[in-house]
Amino acid sequence: MADTSKNSPLGTAPIDVNAFAKQFQTFLETMDHYATEASRDHIASELRSHLGTDPRSIEPVRQEYARWQWAEIDAALDSLADDQDLRGVIPAHDASGVSDLLTNHYSVYEIGAIERRAFPTGPESVRHVATNGLRLLWIGEKPVIVLALEVEDGPSDTHKIVVEVMCEDHELARETLAGIDQSVRTNSVIDGQVVSFLPGEFGSEAFSIEFHPRPHIEAQDVVLPKGRLEKIEATVLGISEKADRLRAAGQHLSRGVLLYGPPGTGKTLTIRYLLSQARDTTAILLQGEALSKIRAAASAARAIGRAIIVLEDADLVAEDRDFNEGERSVLFEILDVLDGLGDDADITFVLTTNRVDVLEEAIAMRPGRIDLAVEVPLPSTKLRRRLFSVYGHDFAFTEEGIAQAAKAAEGTSGSFAKEAVRRAVLLAIKAEEDPNDSHLLEAVAALTAEATQLREAMTSDEEWDE
Template sequence: MTDASSHGPAAPEPVDISLFAKQFQTFLETMDHYATEASRDHIAAELGAHLGTDPRTLDPVRQEFARWQWVEIDRALDELAEEQDLRGVIPSQDASGISDLLANHYSVYELGAIQRRAVPTGPGTVRHVATNALRLLRIGTIPVVVFATELEDGPGDTQNIVVEIICGDHQLARETLANINGFVSRNSVLQGQVVSFLSEEFGSDSLSIEFHSRPHVDAHDVVLPKGRLEKIEATVLGISEKAQRLRAVGQHLSRGVLLYGPPGTGKTLTVRYLLSQAKETTAILLQGESLSKIRAAATAARALGRAIIVLEDADLVAEDRDFNEGERSVLFEILDVLDGLGDDADIAFVLTTNRVDVLEEALAMRPGRIDLAVEVALPTAKLRKRLFTVYSAGLAFTEEGIAQAAKAAEGTTGSFAKEAVRRAVLLALDADEEPADNHLLEAVKALSAEATQLREAMNSEDDESQ
């Protein structure tokens, strides 16, 4: 009989793998919970260490600003205190405010690098603003936290930037926010500038701003029938010069001027002249899709106190409602803005159109919307001669040559004269000669022939399509 002990130690008990897996999963979940809690509370801990109290017990004060005010906001925040500790919030645009950061559900937010964006401040200049910064600072001896960021899904193009403040002294937080708002209002980067409001992308509510150098156009460069430029200037600029006296007697300052006529007759040049004369007045230009930004432009202009808003090619969105249902919302925006300005708003609206016949009567004829409508028509023979004289300044064309060119250019626009002079100079350069009358007359004939060929080709295409 064999002893059982001679077979060595007994075999180990079988391991319950499923039980081990469950215990290991519990371990991982526990570690993840503690890691998540530490991460989630990290922002609250950082702010609490600065404030000396749990920031979740403090109510933030909040204000929203227009997107184009980033530069002023950044400057205002920099001036709150000489020493500031900036912490970047990542991702920033998902947070609607400090409360979101402190709650930090699912540990979405963390502190990281400051993100800065180059925001235009003028033609060719920018400021790199902090767009995701929590600012830890002291006002006097009181610790304060300020958060400024851009809302990803803000309501349109008017209120996109949120600024929030928390500190132990709620009154100080409110006063600080009021000071920021006052600084932003007094130091607008748009003040005295010429800017375009642009749609960032098709169908987007967002806008961007492009700065332009102020044009330099002399009165003699604008060739209109006698008295018309003076009348336009008196309405657009003269009202501002009399603003104080008009307010004193209860008269409104807002006004509208409509410049209408064929393309190339000088409407845009007239607008450029007005802008060149209004050297300290903010000008906001809207064209094409950006015409839908009329309300944002009016809001900015109202805050600035004095402004000119230019709506180029207004017929594109202000056509009669019977013909174009698709643009009604933009038309209504324009009408509402023209009607809704306060009596003391020193804002001039200048509209241009190539097709006055399609402008809705309510826009073009109602006083208070359009105070002055001026036709910028095809130039007469006398005006064409002036145009050729203006555009050929410094060139050796004779008075007789200019008169012949003006006569040959019957039915053309002011831009035709400018291009004819340019074409004459090119012809002279190709012949290695000084520009002379023969070059000018040749240029006029060539341009006239090209225009005739183009019209015939277009008419032919129209006939074929019918």
């Protein structure tokens, strides 16, 4: 073994390096022990000082919420008391509750600064939420501690919000948590708004919300065959207007409406019109993968009491196996939710599809879920004239020009007229002229030619594949 003794620079007695290293390691471990104990005791002493008793002897009460509810949770907590001592838990993302802070085995948790993040409360508004808040407050003459954190929920990588209330008076703790929960449910940020539920990444069960301005569409802008818009409006909006009388008569309010027809015929525009007329009604929009969030949407709608839930392109979840949950497709989940709503829930489900044949079997197996099915077909020549008039009302197109455009656009959808007018305006700008009939007719001819070429190319590809 090598000699680990060395003479010191000052010529004093030799030093045993191994012994020194062991003593130094013992010193570091001792200091770490005392630092850990100090940090652990600091959090516990803070809570003990406020509660007037050992916090380890008190069991907190707990409630969990979806991440998108952060704004209303934060508002509910702020309203508990005017005078609150708000502290930050650092780091917040690892702790699952007060017990973790008190145990603090590895001294990872400390009291520090508040972390705030912006969460939407409307199309153009946000609330800066305290996402790691430990609140020390008084309710009446009794000290209370409230913790609100965002934590991961197991392997699904779903983030949830945990709210815990701690008080020596356990009944007061339960009442306080119940009050928080009531405030969250009755002051939902989506109440009266138009929102989309957006799915989480990589198959996560989590989702977020996106706010949209409420559309402003007039009835004359929706061009459907005679009587169909009125029938849809009577089911979606008329029942809400008679809600009190229907409840008094013991009649259910929830209903399902199916709009079906080729793409571009006005299904989405019809929905936008309904949302513009239901100004105080919450609207939840689900599309694509977000259709799997139907139960979350229904739960949020029930809490609010009055809502329209829109499920666009419902045929996709009927035929796409990627949306299947075991043996049950999302479509059957949707139909189950329609059937499971309480009789007094003023909730309308509006489904759209380009392929009603895909939905027919499922709907036939669950009769009574759809109260009204309305076809939104390709427009007739008369309706195409109305469409060109609606989209071209700001320009100097003549009635004769519109009639010629409508006739030339045989077999096209309502969205064709909108695009033709846009193309006519572009042609006029290029020619440095005001839009007129010649531009409109040229645009129609170009769009129909492009559509024909596309159909021929697709047919050719199919024959090649065969």
